[in-house]
Amino acid sequence: MSKVFESCAEAVADIEDGATVMVGGFTGRGTPSQLLLALREKGPKNLAIVRNDASGGWKNPIDVDILIEAGMVRKVITCFAVFGSPKKVSLLERAAMDGLVEVELVPQGTLAERIRAGGAGIGAFYTPVGVGTEAAAGKEVRVIGGREMILEHALKADFSLIKAHRADTLGNLVYRMSARNFNPIMAMASRTTIAEVENLVDVGGIDPDEVMTPCIFVRRIVPTGKVA
């Protein structure tokens, strides 16, 4: 069966109520905006979102806050919940204050590592980041190698929405510059990874040495730009 989907709408059609969805990107770079728009259109409720920045406010106008605004989200796991001036209240913070959305705040490197662990079949790991802070609340602490460390659990999801610069029709992916960020690790951490791609080429069109995400991690591809 071909992995190539004609439209973002078809690619997200089976994301149902209650799903856990990882969303790649950092600010607008590497953010799958077209898939996010399609998901908003489809409108599942009670989603749990895993995303680096969920504060809105960056220059990118299409971000996970469009799902929060649409009332589709029950939980957000993120490291940016407020943005810019610390006095400004974000859409996410407002929703959290109103009791509409639960927020789990995670240090950025811990978030990345929890996602990588999820994709790598590792259950949990110890890290020194966050010791003695709110980020350690309720977590097991152990001294390893003379240093206090906290136990952090892996993250997995039902779907990952990611963005790549180039894909072949098998789903081998290449990212460009700083648009790579969370996309390769999120590609590994879900049952179904859906990649929005700027350029689609035939099999053999990407040198095996250049592949950044091997096709085994990618279920669906939606070309939103050039098709070679």
Added chain:
Amino acid sequence: MIIMGEMMSDEIMARRVALELSGDCFVNLGIGMPMLVSNHIGTGKQVMFQAENGILGVGPRAEPGMEDKDLGNAGDEHVTVSAGASFMDSATAFDMIRGGHLDATVLGAFQVSEKGDLANWKLPGRKLGSYGGAMDLAAGARKVIVMMKHVTNDGLPRIVRECSYPLTAKNCVSLIVTDIAVIKVVDDGLELCETAPGWTPAQVQQLTEPPLIVRNVSSWPLSVS
């Protein structure tokens, strides 16, 4: 009321911080004021800047019209890359940070305690804040330099006995560069190392909550001011 000297500008603070970054080092600059430091690295130094969104070798900001949509720093600014730069995913970027591979990080702060505790991610009384990469940088970089104004907008000390703001990391700061002084975190407390032009140690102490250790205080190097 004691008449105080003039507070140094952000650019002058950035120039003072830059002096701390000696040749051949890898450095991450926090979002906001610390990013100014990259403009003041002297020639002949091989400082390579890391951005936690996946760049090793961040160059100057992109000229208008030369921006690349896929190339930005962690503060969402269009940047360039320097010779020898590389891109990586977020997990690898934080391996560099958590794994102790960065020589230094420069971070902004709300408060620093006399033990070198850092608070910079959340205002008291707020429901939420943003960790970003600050907790990872504070725990992982070999040297944590804080760059901040010496007092709050209301004139309250930011250098305090105990942080009243939520902590980013305990006992992590090694140097504090403010708009009036350079202060080192040492075993027995905070040592005042330099005062900005027009400031005496006594005046700096007045705006600092814990007692400062005064041994050898010098003026900021002339090249800075």
